[in-house]
Every structure is written in structure tokens, then in C-alpha cells.
Amino acid sequence: MSKFPLAGITVADFTWIGAGSYTTKILADFGADVIKIESTERIDTLRDAKPFQGGIRGLNRSGYFADRNSSKRSVTLNLKSEEGRKLAREIIAKSDVVANNFTPGTMEKFGLGYEAVREFKKDLVYISMSMHGQTGPESKYLGYGLTMGAVTGLHHLCGRPELDPAGTGTNFPDHVPNPAHSAFAILAALRHRRRTGVGQFIDVAQIEPTIALLGPAVLNYTANGVVAGRVGNQHITAAPxxxxxTRGEDRxxxxxxxxxxxxxxxxxxxxxxxxxxxxxxxxxxxxxxxxxxxxxxxxxxxxxxxxxxxxxxxxxxxxxxxxVHDAADVLRDPQLQARGHWVYLEHPEMGRTVYNALPFRMSRTPGYPNRPAPLLGEHTDEVLKSMLGLKPNEIEALRSQGALQ
CATH class of the missing domain: 3.30.1540 (formyl-coa transferase, domain 3)
Structure with a gap:
């Protein structure tokens, strides 16, 4: 792990579902110690998302969750209890980065907002990834990839011209623009901190990286007054x-x-x-x-x-x-296999499972999934002992008080 470019960086990861989890996966696969703060009372909904290994539903069996959370450690805390919040603050105090993708105000309710935690961690890099950002008339709106695609105009452009908007078939903002931009912002802030000793708050409005996908459509309107529409698979200037x-069923x-x-x-x-x-x-x-x-x-x-x-x-x-490949074709694609894109790791419950490697290769400081996705709360005791110096009897006392759930 010492050879990974982000070795020595610790991330207190309060993100869940898609874009936030993928952002911190990038950091984890590059060697950062990403500690995923979870709760047995408020489960990351991605843990209950298909597909499940072997078709058996379970909080530790989601392939979707696993791929978005490789290389991380999981700690379960009850942030509704004072002891749980105290432990969260202690983990933050030992961290370099805090990440969350909640609606604005959520972290503040737990006393874990940026202004509160910077009082005891001055050089912290703190990223918030809400749908509309921290300011503006719609800042408190709830959003997912589907709604981001709609409000930014992405869905308006997707589909056949004679049919209704089709969307992207998946929550595209969660997988590419938002995690990529957010990870870049974190790295830039860490570099700034290394040079100056000063941390900072990063406010990502997830609609804005998504809009970055729509440059030609935006320019066509600003320059020509033309509202672009759906063109299906066609190109706007060239054919075929x-x-x-082709031959075969759905090929x-x-x-x-x-x-x-x-x-x-x-x-x-x-x-x-x-x-x-x-x-x-x-x-x-x-x-x-x-x-x-x-x-x-x-x-x-x-x-x-x-x-x-x-x-x-x-x-x-x-x-x-x-x-046009389906999932089975992609897994056996010779080009991806030659580049080592698919990484197989032994998961404690699912067994040997496949993970996406990072979508680029660095010759001197490679990064790749280095441990399987964590079981829910798998590393609670380990983190409290190694990071916070708690003794086994102290951990059991906290567990009996309901702070570790």
C-alpha cells in the first residue's frame, strides 16, 4: 500500500449511493484509507440494490455496492447518539478529507458540518456533493441521477426524435461527471494544503458537472438560438x-x-x-x-x-x-482483459467477485482495487482500536450504549 499515490491520506467517508461512493472509491483504489461511516439503522440504499451475488438478497451481497466501495473500511456509528457523534468527530480529527453527498443541512444536524469540524481540524479538506449545491433557491431539493439528468437537459437530448425522452438508461451523472470532477477537486485541495497548510470547503453542485456534458447543445442555443432535440443514434452533420x-437475436x-x-x-x-x-x-x-x-x-x-x-x-x-456488447460480452472482451481492467477479489460473503479497475493506468504510481468491498460494520472494532486507541472493553461499552449501530 505504501507504493500507492494516496497512501497516508485518510478519508472520513459519509457518502452513500452512487456519485459520492464512486468519488471515494477512486481515492481508496489509489491507496487512501477510506473509512465509510455507515449505520445499521439507516442503510446505504446501494447495499440493497441489484444485482445480488447468486441471486440471494443481502446487505453484503450487492454487486453494485461492492463495485462502488472497493478498498474501503466500514464503521457503523449511531449519529443520533452523542457518543456516536463524538466518535465521528474523533475520526474526522484523524482524517485529511471528509466527504458527504447529503442534502445541505444534514451534516449540520449532527454537528458535523464544515464550520463545526474546522474548529478542531483547521487543515481539513471537506467536500459536500449535493444536487444543487449549498446556495440558491433550489439548494435543499432532493435529487438523484435521474432528476439531475432531467433538470440539466440531458434527458431532453436522449432518445429517438419521434418518441418521449428516454434518459440514459442509468443514472449517468453518478458514474462519470460527478465522481470525476469531485475526485479532481479533492486532489487539487490536497495539493493546496500541502503547499500552504490550509484546508478548504469544496461545494459541488452535481448538476454543474452534468451540464459540462452538454457543451454543443448549450453553444447551439447561445450562438444560434437553436434548441437541440433528440436525434437517436444519428449524427447531427454526418451519415451513416x-x-x-446483425445476425442473431438482439445483436x-x-x-x-x-x-x-x-x-x-x-x-x-x-x-x-x-x-x-x-x-x-x-x-x-x-x-x-x-x-x-x-x-x-x-x-x-x-x-x-x-x-x-x-x-x-x-x-x-x-x-x-x-x-454492441451486452454485459457478458464486456466481461470477456479481449481488450479489457489485456489491459487488466477486471480485478477479481475474494469477498468474505460473496466469494470471488469482479471489480472495475480504475479507467486509466499510471506507470509509476498504479492504483487498483486492493481489497473487496466491506461488510456492513466489518472494521468498526479495528478502526476504533488502531485509529482512536480504544480498548476492547471500551468498545463493548460503546456498543452496549447503542453508539455503534
Whole structure:
């Protein structure tokens, strides 16, 4: 662990569900000691989220929770009790970072808001990741990835133009923009602290990193007054660009040929006379203007091919193409396996389980999941002994008082 770039950094992690947990997973996989503060009375709802290992429901059996909480330690505290809050303050006093993604005011109710804890931990980096941030008329609104996608305009852009907004199929803000921006902010604040000795408060409004995904749509309106709409799989300026059926049940291929060179290569691989002879498709402008007819023709051609070999043949010819993979395909993808993306760890209850590695490789200071996701409260005694110096009889007394639950 000493070789990991964040070794020596301790995080008091009050986050739960998606974006917050993924943010602190990044830190944990890079070697930070992330102590997840949980409660048996108010369970992280991700612990009760499918899929469950072996199809057996349990608070320690969620694959979703496991992947978002690799490399962490779990401590259960009753923050409604004074003793539980006292222990939380003691853990914070020994930490470098505090993270939460609650609605503004929640941490303050427990006496654990930034202004309260900085009184005894001046150099603390404290990040709050609420939906709308700490200020503004909607700061107290409750939000999840679904509502963030809606209010930022992301859902308005997702789906087919003739149908209702489809969303992203998952809470996309939880998985990419918010954890990535938040982890970056924490690292920047830690660097500032190293240089100056001064900590700071980081206020992340999760709608704002999500809006960063929508640059072209925002610019199209500010520059041209045009409100962008849904285009499905099509490209706004080029064709062909879409997903087409292939041989087999629910098997598809994605193809994008926006340039003349790519179009020429595509026609040679598919060897269908209409692609080269139809006057509508001779120019890039014509292909885009008649993209619906082109997509219909391509669909009839690709339906007679297998997705994997066709994609490989197109790639070798200079055409961007890929089979549409399902989860089973992704797990056995040779490229991901060659890069060591999938990490298998032995979980105390689920056994050998798979985790996502960090989505980049650092040559000198690598990071990767270094322990499986924790059982609920698995490390309570360990943390109280090693971090706070409590004796076994003191821990049992706290447990009997209801402080450790």
C-alpha cells in the first residue's frame, strides 16, 4: 500500500449511493484509507440494490455496492447518539478529507458540518456533493441521477426524435461527471494544503458537472438560438452514423463513416451495389439528407452478417465500427482483459467477485482495487482500536450504549 499515490491520506467517508461512493472509491483504489461511516439503522440504499451475488438478497451481497466501495473500511456509528457523534468527530480529527453527498443541512444536524469540524481540524479538506449545491433557491431539493439528468437537459437530448425522452438508461451523472470532477477537486485541495497548510470547503453542485456534458447543445442555443432535440443514434452533420441489426437475436453493430475515405471503405467491405450506385449517396451531403433511406438500406445488409467479424473487417479497412456488447460480452472482451481492467477479489460473503479497475493506468504510481468491498460494520472494532486507541472493553461499552449501530 505504501507504493500507492494516496497512501497516508485518510478519508472520513459519509457518502452513500452512487456519485459520492464512486468519488471515494477512486481515492481508496489509489491507496487512501477510506473509512465509510455507515449505520445499521439507516442503510446505504446501494447495499440493497441489484444485482445480488447468486441471486440471494443481502446487505453484503450487492454487486453494485461492492463495485462502488472497493478498498474501503466500514464503521457503523449511531449519529443520533452523542457518543456516536463524538466518535465521528474523533475520526474526522484523524482524517485529511471528509466527504458527504447529503442534502445541505444534514451534516449540520449532527454537528458535523464544515464550520463545526474546522474548529478542531483547521487543515481539513471537506467536500459536500449535493444536487444543487449549498446556495440558491433550489439548494435543499432532493435529487438523484435521474432528476439531475432531467433538470440539466440531458434527458431532453436522449432518445429517438419521434418518441418521449428516454434518459440514459442509468443514472449517468453518478458514474462519470460527478465522481470525476469531485475526485479532481479533492486532489487539487490536497495539493493546496500541502503547499500552504490550509484546508478548504469544496461545494459541488452535481448538476454543474452534468451540464459540462452538454457543451454543443448549450453553444447551439447561445450562438444560434437553436434548441437541440433528440436525434437517436444519428449524427447531427454526418451519415451513416448509427446502430444496425446483425445476425442473431438482439445483436447489433455500431458504424460511423463520416468521411469520403470511410464511406468508400464501407462500400467495399459490404459489397452491395446500391451503396455505390444510388445517386442519393454519392456525396456526404446527400448521404446526410437521405440518412433515413441509407440507414434502412444498411440495416438490410448488416442483418446478414455476424457482428463481431463484420466489425473487425470494417476496423481493418479504416471504418469506425464495433459490435454492441451486452454485459457478458464486456466481461470477456479481449481488450479489457489485456489491459487488466477486471480485478477479481475474494469477498468474505460473496466469494470471488469482479471489480472495475480504475479507467486509466499510471506507470509509476498504479492504483487498483486492493481489497473487496466491506461488510456492513466489518472494521468498526479495528478502526476504533488502531485509529482512536480504544480498548476492547471500551468498545463493548460503546456498543452496549447503542453508539455503534
Amino acid at each position: 452514423h448509427g446502430v444496425y441489426p 447489433w453493430i455500431a458504424i460511423s463513416a463520416p468521411t469520403e475515405a470511410a464511406w468508400s471503405a464501407l462500400t467495399k467491405v459490404l459489397e452491395h451495389p446500391a451503396l455505390g450506385q444510388d445517386a442519393r449517396f454519392r456525396t456526404s451531403v446527400g448521404r446526410w439528407e437521405h440518412r433515413e433511406a441509407l440507414d434502412a438500406l444498411l440495416s438490410t445488409i448488416t442483418a446478414g452478417h455476424d457482428a463481431e467479424p463484420l466489425a473487425m473487417q470494417l476496423q481493418h479497412s479504416g471504418v469506425a465500427a464495433a459490435p
